[in-house]
Amino acid sequence: MSPLDVRPLDPDVPTIDRRRAEDYLSAGLWREERIADLLRAARLRSPDRRAVVSGTTTLSHGELHRAVTVAGRRLEGLGVRAGDRVVVQLPNCTEFLVLALALIDIGAPPVLVLPGFGEYELSHVVRTARPVALAVRTGNRSALTTESTRRLRKEHASLRHVLALGAGTAGDVDLAALCDPGAPWDEQVAQAVTAPRRSDGCAVDAAVFLLSGGTTGPPKVIPRGNAGYAYMIRAATEIARVTEDSVCLAVMPAAHGFVLNCPGVLGTLAAGGTVVLGDPTDPRQAFDLIERERVTHCALVPTVAMQWLTAAAGTSADLSSLRVIQVGGARPVPELAGRIRSVLGATLQQCYGMSEGLLCYTRLTDDEAVIVQTQGRPTSPMDEVLIVDEQGRQVPNGTTGELLTRGPYTVAGYYRDPAATAKAFTPDGFYRTGDLATRTPEGDLVVNGRVRDIINRGGEKIPAEDLELLVARHPAVRASAAVGAPHELYGEVVHLYVVPETGQEPTLLELRRFLRELGLAFFKLPEQMEVVAQLPTTAIGKIDKKALRARIARRRAAEA
Template sequence: MWDKLVRIDPLRARRYRDAGLWGPDRVDETVLAPSFSRGGELALVSGERTLTHGELRLAVNACAKRLKDNEIRRGDLVIVQLPNDIELVVLTLALSKIGAAPVLTPTALREYELDHVARITRPVAMAVPARHARYDHFALARRIRDGNSSLRTLFVSDVDSPDAVDLTELCGLPGSPGELVDGELATLDDPALCLLSNGTTGPPKVIPRLQEAYGYQLRTTPGLAGVGPGSVYLAVMPATHGFVLGCPGVLGTLGAGGTVVLGPSAEPEAAFALIEQHLVTHCTLVPALAERWADAAEDTGFDLTSLEVIQVGGARPRPGQVERIPAVLGCVVQQCYGMSEGLLNYTPTDADGDVAFHTQGMPASPADEIRVLDDSGRPVPPGGTGQLLTRGPYTVGGYYGDPDATAGAFTEDGFYRTGDLVSLHPSGSLVVEGRSRDVVNRGGEKIPAAELELLAAEHPGIAAAAVVAAPHPRFGEIVCLYVVPQGDWVPELPAVRRFLQERGLARFKLPERMEVLDEFPYLGIGKVDKTALRADLAARPS
């Protein structure tokens, strides 16, 4: 079982256990612990639907039994592609409880990425909404099932079909006291859940977050953000992303005894209404979204005075993006820098302006180890910029079922090569200076240039393709596709977007700008000169 799983070094694992960092509880037990002392208090809100902490525990236990009734067992993997709703939380915890790891997948991903994930994980089931954001996820799930023999069961919400199990009923409260899970449950060595990498070097990689390590993260991060039993966390970005799920996010807030409001939209008008209605105290945003909230808050009729902390992460803010938040939103800005593979960094909630606005935080755990190295692998001098490597009690040991990716991203002694260039602020906080990998960061979504270039080059009218980031006021960066045409083809962006979409590429990865050259500038080694392309882009009208 779990033969594709890469575990961290046993000696380090023992050290974390002996130090009391790794505890004896599974993730579902950590998250549901408040149900015994705060069972009647509100845990989840999604539209008009609510669950108390006690009801959440009952729903998770009932769902776990129903999963077993559907022949989902310990050692299985299940793709979970759901929006922010109660079913996402209940199903994730129930699967984690029985040792059938949920592979949490953003709803924006399409056939190209999902087929890749399914080939790696060999899932036995997939959970989707029938439709979401005008897209037919049920049809997508059927196509993924048809192409993957391991996938036998579809859990689908809001659909009446003999081809699917009703997801809403699966995750509902028990119909009788006897509806309790029994038999084999997850062990502490099992994955609690799997996240997807942002795919900085190609399609998404599968990141197995183990029970002990992820449980430590969920117990550690609430205190760093000031989250406790009286906190109300608003999830407006997808909770299938690690940042929103557990930093402390949805699961960390629930485990601390707080309330989670699952919002359908991050647009200021919709989010501000929820903040006023539910007295929201905490939220996580990417920098561009935080800036839009600050703009909207300048002239809003909504009462936002309950806000205490806005966490900002996913990218380093540009100058001016977050400085206004304390004044116009009336709350603390906490910068968060981390990765789905593990390491998390936070600025203190009482940090001065220089640290709060211009650095990206300090490691969450005293057991986190970081190295900042130059291109030769030597430590950089104080204040210098270098590549960040890390390992620690909640950083994974490798990717699931992908030994090549693991070998490329992890050193022999277990350090993860983040691909980020950082420097160390005198306060001890990290400053993210850039990326050593070729990606476009569109509103916190990392889009690998190489992946898009390979797909675009398959177009019969494109002789060569190159991707660079174009500045954008809302998303920070968007994809600009440079092309060299082939033959008599006349390059048109809509046609290229359709071509890429027909190949199953997620919509957020599609180019939003295209420039045409007769030939690319090259470096002496035959590599496209991206620096020259960026200079060319800067000289063109936007």
């Protein structure tokens, strides 16, 4: 029987048409395996090799397998079953990795949320995903307050458990204990560590849920199906040359798809390599980790890469182990890209993609011009890429248009959001990326910007319309418009134009505090503000964002 004949655990997960699915199976891209099978096999293959380094904790692949298996049984003891969903918002730490792998292992896909998201974004995710549990860090360093988690449990009936990393409230589950293989456990759990496990679910079931960048509003929930996700990770691992000797440093949130699966954390573990978890904001701390752990691979957004290049001039750390620096999340300027090899001693690999699917890479053997000036070419020979004009007609190579894509690891739609799916996907399954791109005669892509109105702050996507709607809630604001203003480090920051109510004039600090009280993520807050009497409009009455950006450009030119 074909794996496509197996009934999915979750009927709300959109699936691609059967003909294309059968093509991917026939081509050997899809296999009858879950990503859990791939990861479990790697843990058992080399049990004595290092798997995870986090702070002072080091786990071998065998120890990681025990921790994952034990955590899975404890989750099942809490009533978490295959097909359930658990929202995970944790920093880079051992508990994050053990919990995420345990959920994947038992077929209860984690919904991975970036640590910086606030209650506003998280509430939307919980409302859509309907998870049975929420895993969060508690305490002063948490993005959520105790009151926030209490409100979420009260407002969302599906939430039965809060898995708390830190000092939780009464009734919370101690996440550190749940993920600790050294804690007491019974004989049944002990036997499960070595017993073979039946793979629950099928090829089209979700392995994990990622979140969209939120370019058109609150983040959308993206189900990554097992077969496509496993293929993508296998292919990315080969392209980045990740092997059991590789050491991958995660300095950005591991919940981000770029860090998690391109090939990232999951690809390194699947290859039998070592993952170093950290979140150092100071490049010097990252350099110390590279020297100590002999890091070979790391994924960075351009802003962090720029910080590393600046800091490298004054470091005495030995960075000679570095082989590959992946840069993605936003297009790096060619000048930055060109300095990676000469300053850090590693090969730059540009990565372009999205949580919905398509991944493009420059290859490690490409000419320097391709590596520096393009965002590479698709991962799979069965990735389909169209570049179209405003009427949906394909444009020739060298001409800019919107990039559309479908392929063996691009999803078929968003989870429980048919309206967003209908808007973002064509009837024949192509995903409208919203990115403007050109294609070279050799097939490499150059990404030129966005179709939709978003602000790209260092790789973090901020939807202007969503921000404007929240600003409008302030009693002193009559109207507002948010645009991206050029910034030396982040590429763009939010510049907010505000039309105040008569007799009032809110300050930038007041609006930032107001937005934080609404639960908005910190990186989405405006960093510049200008009070104006009115906003310019186009001939059809829309706010003229082009005129607002030109106003910023004129002021910058005058100040230069």
